[in-house]
Amino acid sequence: MIATLIAIAALCLHVAGVFAATHAVMHTRTAQGAFAWVLGLVLLPYVTLVPYLFLGASHFGGYVDLHRQRQARFFMLHEEAAHPARPGVLPQAAPVGDTRYDAIGRMLNSSMHGGNALFLHVDGEAAFASMFAAIARAERYVLLQFFIIHDDVLGRRLSEALLDRAAAGVEICVLYDSIGSHALPDSYVERLRAGGVHVHRFATRRWRNRFQLNFRNHRKVLVVDGVRGFVGGLNAGDEYLGAKPPLSPWRDTHMGIEGPAVADLQRVFAEDWYWVTGERPPSSPPPERCGRAASLIVATGPADRQESCSLFFTQAIHAARKRVWITTPYFVPDQAVFGALRLAVFRGVDVRILIPCRPDHRTVFMASTLYAHEATLAGVRMFRYQPGFVHQKVMLIDDDTAVVGSMNLDNRSFRLNFEIAALNVDEAFAAEVEAMLVTDFANSEEVNPNDYRRLSYFRRVALHVARLFDPIL
Known part of the structure; x- marks a missing residue:
């Protein structure tokens, strides 16, 4: 009797998993995210159904x-x-x-x-x-x-x-x-x-x-x-x-x-x-x-017709001719942003990214570590801030543009969160941001491509497993 009930419960979970997987196929914003959800929901509904209830929807x-x-x-x-x-009120510029x-x-x-x-x-x-x-x-x-x-x-x-x-x-x-x-x-x-x-x-x-x-x-x-x-x-x-x-x-x-x-x-x-x-x-x-x-x-969010946050970063990076310096606590870029960073390197742009040396979310930190390694192989200079946790979201483009806001370089900011930033074109303000970032980089250690190779095999496997969770990080 107990075995029969367990079998019925398992069957019901698998049926629910199939229905949830169908929903994921129809509504998940990226093919990679849809594939990850479908695989988990069909094969392991006992583990993934509840997380999908909390994290699965991509629009409302x-x-x-x-x-x-x-x-x-x-x-x-x-x-x-x-x-x-x-009368008597001047119009805005x-x-x-x-x-x-x-x-x-x-x-x-x-x-x-x-x-x-x-x-x-x-x-x-x-x-x-x-x-x-x-x-x-x-x-x-x-x-x-x-x-x-x-x-x-x-x-x-x-x-x-x-x-x-x-x-x-x-x-x-x-x-x-x-x-x-x-x-x-x-x-x-x-x-x-x-x-x-x-x-x-x-x-x-x-x-x-x-x-x-x-x-x-x-x-x-x-x-x-x-x-x-x-x-x-x-x-x-x-x-x-x-x-x-x-x-x-x-x-x-x-x-x-x-x-x-x-x-x-x-x-x-x-x-x-x-x-x-x-x-x-x-x-x-x-x-x-x-x-x-x-x-x-720049106000972006999941209600926009486009994936506006990812496109914002992509266009801003493409605009750079001299340098792109970015600070972010979570470096989990999508393909569009990662591609823009690599193309900037090929244009001769000085691309630097500052990330934390201490984790506040361990899975995100592990995924960021793998992306940081891959970025160094592409010519992006990666730095880890040493004194404490770096949470700032700042981007400096060439000599005149500085962005300050709430946007991280991760899927949540790109597609799931409502975010806001100010993109400012002003050489004096950009110079202040440059001076601030020069100090931050001086308090950081540059990531070496060999750092990844020095990790144990099982540690490297863990980094790759963490990256599988990109869609929900």
Whole structure:
């Protein structure tokens, strides 16, 4: 009797595995990912069915439909806000063109704007000091979005700063990711709400997606009064200030923006806020001109018709003629990005990539190790940062372009996460980023192709096995 029940259960699991495999064939974004899921679901449904429930879906109808219906409308509202037809109000500076990055703007239905002042923050202390100062000066509204908010020392400093401005009559809108901030206690959120702060968590909010670990909102955005904006790699937690060993000191980068590009940060936040609440957050036109930099806000995600994050990196790397320096905590590139890096080497471009020497996710670290080895064989110079964990997401192109944002070089950022970055064309800002990266490379050790050969055979097998999990890393 027991044997019969076990056989029936096994048969049911295999049937369910076949149905799930059919779903994977139809919906997984890459052929490699579909093949990996199908193989596991058909042969080992006992092991793969539950992970597929959490990680298998590659799209979700609700947000996609809303995003595509509302994107044009939000863009129109953004343009109306940026060009107010009111007496005595100067129009925003017209979009500027840069043929190297025009394709990115057309793909994202966005524009590069001149007249921005840029501020580089090379560590968490400097970044949060500037963000707290901006929040303290808020007069009308604060729009805040983090992937992770912790109820720790920094998280409580953040809540106090927001509650203080809310008490002064400033409208505060806070968005956090439901998975990234899974440990955030309800008491933290309720305290903010009791103080007049509008706070919500981002979730895809569809019954078939309620178990999904994909489609995370990985963006980090702060906009104050439509005048000042911030974007980068930092979340609101003590580890981002280097307060939690063994990964400390934590190496991260954020940036501030003042000028016309802030309107695009507002628009991106507004789309996410509307999805969660059904309402538009406050907004106002940004200053016409605060500096000389041209900035393009690059917002990507799984609701886009194209794999926009991967295409963004590919086009940006193709644009390089002198150098491409990249820092990323997770180096698991897809074929398009890896191919762009190799072609850049053949063009004579100085291609360098900085990655951690310490793992925070061991499987990703192992896959990154194998890709780093293969990159060195292709002529890419790979470096491992020694003092602590490097979490910054920065790219320097030639002498005038610097990108700071939330995007990693992995499948999650390319296809599964909502991401954001600022692509900035300005020689002075690029020089600051160059000086920062020169210091980072000086604190790193270059990866040697022989490092892989020195590993034991079983260690090398483990690296190759880890890479099989590319689709979900």
